[in-house]
Amino acid sequence: MKKHILPAIKLTAVMILFFTVIYPLAVWGIAQLAPNAGKGEIIEHKGKKHYVNIGQSFTEDHYFWSRPSAVDYNAAGSGGSNKGPSNEEYLAEVKARIDTFLLHNPGVDKSDIPVDLVTASGSGLDPNISVQAAKVQVQRIAKIRGIEKLKLNQLIDQQTEKPLWGIFGPEKINVLKLNIALDELK
C-alpha cells in the first residue's frame, strides 16, 4: 500500500485540476451563449424579473392557480411532501384542497378538477399545470375579471405547449406566462 500512496495523491491532484477546473470552465464558456448567459432563463414584465422555469405561488382568485407546493414556491430550497399513498393525514389534506377549490369556484363540477391541482409536485417548484387545470378555472376568472370565457379559452389554447416535437411527453401550460398574458389582456 505504501508505494501507492504518493502516486495516488499526485494523480488525484492533477485529475482535480482537469475534472473540476478545466471541464467546468469549458462548459461555462459555451454556456455564455445559452439563454441569459446560463444564469437561468428569465422573462421581464413591468420592470420585474421572473424565472421562466421556476414556478410561483398563485393563490389569488384573479389569477390562474398553480399547484400546491410543499415549500411554498420558495426556490431557496426545493422539496415534495413525501407523503405515502395510504397516509390518512395526507388524504384528508387532498380532500380539503378539493373543498377549498369548490368553494372558490362555485358551479364547477367536482369531476372536472384534475388531480394536479390538489397534489403537490416533487420539486415544490413546478412551473406548469395541465391544460384541464387551466380550463377548470376559466369560469371563476371570467366572473372576477369580467372577461368573456371564449377569450380566456383562446388564451389557454395560445399558451398550451404541445408535446416535444408534437409526439413525446405531456401537454402543459406555464402558469407564470399564462398569468402574465392574462394581465396584458384588456
Next chain:
Amino acid sequence: MNTEILGIIVMFTLSILLAIPFGKYNAKVYGGEKTLLDPIFDPIERIFYKISGINPQSEMNWKQQMVAMITINMVWFLLGMVVLMNQGSLPLNPDKNPSMSADLAFNTVISFVVNCNLQHYSGESGLSYLGQYWLMFLQFVSAGTGMAAAVVLFRAFRDKAADTLGNFYNNFVKSCTRILLPISFVVAIILAFEGTPMTFEGKDTITTLQGDSVEVSRGPAAAFVPIKHVGTNGGGFFGVNSAHPFENPSYLSNMVEMVAQLIVPLAMIFAFGYFIRRRKLSWMIFGVMTVAFLMLTIPNINMEMNGNPTIATMGIDNSLGAMEGKEIRLGAAASGFWSVVTTVISTGSVNSMHDSSMALSGMNELLAMMINAFYGGVGVGLLNFFIFIILAVFISGLMVGRTPEFLGKKVEAREMKIAMIIALLHPFLILAGTALAAALPQYTADSLNNPGFHGLSEMLYEYTSSSANNGSGFEGLGDNTPWWNISTGFVLILSRFLPIIGPVAIAGLLAQKKFVPEGDGTLKTDTATFGLMVFAVIAIVAALAFFPVLALGPIAEYFSLY
C-alpha cells in the same frame, strides 16, 4: 398512440441503439486499440502520468490492482472530509452555507466515494460550490473505479491463461477521460441550452407576480448534472434532484438524462462480449437483464399512470395519474419509467418523489435495488451479475453431475465460497440494518414521515439504497441524524468494496487456472437455457430473501389501499 408512452419507448430504444457501438468503442479503449479520440486524450494522459510518476503499462495482478484501488479511495475519503468540514470558510461560497458536521461529512464523503450518493443534506443549503465540485470530482473517479474493476474481469477471460491483468491506473484514468468525460461534455451543453444554470453567482431574490418575495437558488449545475447520470452516481445538485426545474427543465432534458444514465451500464455489457470475443455471451446477459427490467418497469408505468385509487374515489378527474411528488412537464409515465431505471442501474437520481409512489411501485423500486444486477451501476453491475453466473454454473454443474466450468475454467470450492459470501452479504446488510432500525425506535421513530407499513418501507428503502450503492431515498425520512449518517455509512463501505473485491478475486483465481477446451459435455453459457437458469438463481437467492420484509412493507400497504 399516447405521447407519454411513445416518449418512453424512444428513450429506451435510443439508449440500446447507442450503447451497442459505444460498447465496441469501450472495448477498444480498454484493449489499447486506436480510437477517434486518441489525438485529444493521449497527450492529456501523458501529463497525468508524468506528474504522478505512474507507468500505465506495468502489469499488475488482481491483488495489486485492489490495493491500488483501496489506497486511492482512501486518499479521496480523507481529502473529502477536509473539504466538506471546512467549506464554510473556503472560497466559492456565495450563499454562505455552513461547513458540514462530522457525522454528515462522514456519510456524504463515503457515499460519494462509493458511487452511492445518498444525500442527507440539500444541495441549496448544505454545500458551497466548492463542496459541490468536490463531489463532482468523486462522481467521475468513483465511476472510473468501478469500471476499472470490471476490466479485470474482461482481462481474466480474454486470454487462455493470464497472471497479469493490466494496470489499474491505466483502466481507471481511461474510463474517466475517454468514456465518462466526452458524454458528460455533450450532455452538459444540451442541458445548458435547455435551461440548466451554469453560473457561479449565488441566490437571486425576486418579487413574484403576486408580490411575494422569494429567493431562487442557482449554481454551476450544467457541468454537474451530466456526470451524475453518466457515472450512475445520482447525487443531485439541488435538493430534489432531477425533479427540480433547473436540474431537469424540459421533457427533452429528461430524455437526454435518461439516455445518459443508461448508456454506460448497457455499453459495458456489450464491451465485455467484444473484448473477450464472445458476443453471444453479451446477448445472453443483456437478454436476462432486459426481461427482468421490463418485468419491473411495465407494472410501474401502469400503476403510476392509473393513479392513487383512494384519490379516485374522491370523485375528481384522476386521469393524469399519481401526481403527488411528480412534475407536469414530465408526466406520470416518464416518472414511473425513471423510478425503475434509476433503481435498476444504481443511479439513484430521481425525477419524482419515490416516497409518494404507489405501494407496489415502491416495491419494484426496492426489488430493483435488492437484486442490483439488472444492468447495474457502471462496471459493478456486471461484477454483481458475474456472481450470479458463477452460482448458476455451479448449480447446473451439480444437476448434470459434472465439474462446473465457466469459459473453459473450472469453478472450484474456493471460488464458490467467495461467490456465496458476496451473494449473501447484500441481503444481510439490508435486513440486519432495517431490523436494527426497527428495534431501536428511540433513534429512528422521530425520523419517519409516514405512519404504519409505509414507515417500515422508508427504513427498508434507506438501507436497501445504501447497500445497493444506489442513493435514492424515500426522502420523507429525516435522515440527517447521527444514527442514519453513521449506520448507513458503514453499510456503504462494506457493500461497495467487498462486492468489488469478491468477483475480481474469483476472476483473478480463474485466470490462473489451466484452460480446458470446450467439449461435448461442456455447459454452454451463452444460450437461452442458461439465461433462464441465471434468472432462476437470481429469483431464488436474491428476491426470495426479501419477500418477508416486502410483505410487511409495500405489500401490506397495497392491501390497505383497497
